[in-house]
Amino acid sequence: MPRKKVRNYSLYTKEACRLLGILIRNARKEKRMTIEELAERASTSPNFVRRVEKGGLTGEIGVAFELAFIVGVPLFQPENTGTPNPKYLNYKISEALQKEALLPQSARKPRETVKDDF
Structure with a gap:
């Protein structure tokens, strides 16, 4: 097991x-x-x-x-609203996708710079 x-x-x-x-x-x-x-x-x-x-x-x-x-x-909706609003969710999804478009495609660790000063 x-x-x-x-x-x-x-x-x-x-x-x-x-x-x-x-x-x-x-x-x-x-x-x-x-x-x-x-x-x-x-x-x-x-x-x-x-x-x-x-x-x-x-x-x-x-x-x-x-x-x-x-x-x-309420999980993902503005405060003080009585019912869930799918339009608000769509707006937040669109906002997140726009931000995602500005970010790099993948995350990589930065390369270590070679210290060649002897």
């Missing part, structure tokens, strides 16, 4: 997952949804929902985002 790879996550990553889980749990409770109902709507298992709500660091990010969307947790 293959060994499970141990990952070291930064404190920021751990806290961000914890915050997302708390937001999803609170929104689910506000909507009076059970874990089982949310899991069924997201086509996942109740155990995965529990893991996300506890700030778990494993699993598919797409499913976690879907859980957030279903219960109404």
Whole structure:
């Protein structure tokens, strides 16, 4: 049996997952949804929902985002808007692609300069 790879996550990553889980749990409770109902709507298992709500660091990010969307947790939208806005997401994607076009195609370490002064 293959060994499970141990990952070291930064404190920021751990806290961000914890915050997302708390937001999803609170929104689910506000909507009076059970874990089982949310899991069924997201086509996942109740155990995965529990893991996300506890700030778990494993699993598919797409499913976690879907859980957030279903219960109404805003992820990528401007503050003070009530509903997700696909136009805003398209705008942010376009903005990111424009920035990407200005960046180099690949990242390389700089060459070491040869010190030939004897």
